[in-house]
Amino acid sequence: MGEIISITHLKKKTASTPIVCTKCGVKISQNELYYLEEGSKQHIHSLIARRFCVVCYTKYGEKKLLKGS
Numbered sequence: 001m002g003e004i005i006s007i008t009h010l011k012k013k014t015a016s017t018p019i020v021c022t023k024c025g026v027k028i029s030q031n032e033l034y035y036l037e038e039g040s041k042q043h044i045h046s047l048i049a050r051r052f053c054v055v056c057y058t059k060y061g062e063k064k065l066l067k068g069s
């Protein structure tokens with residue numbers, strides 16, 4: 001009890017449209033790699049999926065990115 005267990009993970013994707021990194025705000029251009037938050041359960045569709053650039057993924061790692069805001 002008391003611990004929030006994340007049901008999401010990050011999936012490597014290629015941007016189909018230009019987007020912005022949730023963490024650092026850098027622009028991710030079309031066809032660039034980024035990491036999209038995905039849930040193992042369908043409830044994720046009602047949430048806003050976070051997107052992270054490769055730099056943030058490398059710097060912080062998946063666990064830290066999904067835990068922090």
Ligand SMILES: [Zn+2]
Nearest residue numbers: 021024053056
């Ligand atoms: Zn970033």
